[in-house]
Amino acid sequence: MTVAAMQTQVPLAGFVGDVIKQLGDAVNEVHQCTERRGIARIDPARTVEVARKMIAMDGSRLATATGIDVRDGIDVLYHWAIEPQGVVVTLKVLAARPEMEVESIANVVTGANWIEREMHDLLGANFRNHPDMRRLILDDSWPEGVYPLRKDFDQVVDRPPLPPNQTPPDVNTQGEGGRR
């Protein structure tokens, strides 16, 4: 029995369980950490359908999303908070290599617009049909295809050169941090 199959058998309790049950067979594996926290991995093809179900629930809102650079691609974690029960349900979707692409939920949940742009900037996850995939976090002069939040990005070695119109700051005129 695989680890994933074992985790599916963990009985779901309380309100978190009810929420995850409503998502039906889009859920591949489940893990409940505490009474108020649940984690579910969902089928990447059904991201939008799940998002639609989540936003339709009473008191639900998309708190934020986290992108994590993992071996198989970028793991996108949508954190849904539901009030007044005070639970946080994290829905994981894997944007698998090599495309690292999942369907954007920003057309269904407006609040996902910025965070998906952030994940695209910093991690290189791609969101299909996103309404406005311009840069949000990185400077316009930052080179294409360099993703600073990936595990293989080294803050010193991989730092891109400054654009030609900018000069590095003079260390003598900086504050305390600049004096070495």
Added chain:
Amino acid sequence: MSHRSVVNIGPFHPLQEEAEFFQLYVDGETVVDVDVRISYNHRGIEKLDESKTFDQVPFVVERVCGICSASHPLAYVQAVEEIAHVQVPERALYLRTIVNELERIHSHMLWVGLAGHFLGYNTVFMWAWKYRELSMDALEVATGSRVNYANCKIGGVRRDMSDDLLAYIDKCSADLVGPLEMLTKAVLDDPVLHARLKKVGILTPRDAKLYGATGPTARGSGVPIDVRRDDPYAAYDRVDWSVITAPAGDVFSKAVVRLLECFEAVKIIRQCIKDIPGGEIDAKVEAIPPGEGVGHVEAPRGETFHYVRADGSNRPVRHKVRAPSFNNIPTFKASCIGLQIPDVAITLASVDPCYSCTERMCVVADAQTHKPIYNFAELVRLSQRKTEQMRKKW
């Protein structure tokens, strides 16, 4: 018909702490669309945290924001405590609550002052910032610093408060009630402010949900969400207080929510000081096991959300920080459209946007020639002049 122009607000303005860039598409005086660009000061704190040990991260994240420097570390330590299943001692929970509520008072009063300035009420600005000093003094004696309190650690707090100190904080909080009542009356009883702020920059409950708005921005739209009540942390479930909401969704509602929340904060602090139990202030925490944790805290501006993943080493594999303004600033797309330019300054200010969390100089430029028409100082002046005209009418 007039032609469309672009009004640039940002990225830098001396009135605001940080950089943020708003582009208003205007038709004559009416705003037809808003575009926001952020992250002029992106510091890469999430990446930095991956190279710090679990114990070092609270000192990094309290520098995310100079005002929410109690909320960010608390949200982070709660996420880690969830991974490691740490039982925090009672006394530490009360001490955390006191510092966080003092922070709320100082943040809200700072906002009331700035909002007053934007509207041309410079007396409000002076008074709010004067009485805010009471809460700043209390924070300074309690933690040793006016900003970056270095108060939280995994398993508890770093510093205990003596009975004398608690009595001093209690006195500061009690002294705040009078000035707060005066400020609240100054806002609620002023006919000019009613005319100026009501039905301006309305955020509907539906938009609040879709954008994931949090804190006073959501509660000002009648959405009763508050992490302190819904998912209680620290000592909030042990004291008596209520969630403040206002139904209209306009700038006035948001101001009312913030002012009334200060009274609740005073109530919470005084109860905590009365009921605080003795005992240890921190629990011993062994190694952090592999796992994932979520910590969220009701910061003055809304919910601060932290996600931590641990792999059994002494550093977080991933630490996600989401400050409330990241969710609240996009609501301008819903609330600013249809407004007149003089109302935009106060609507932008009404969500108390925190730029370190998520840009601000203001230039109104002609869309065809890109020649500046207004800058931010002129926008503030426009806003102040509109109030002045209304005041003369009354």
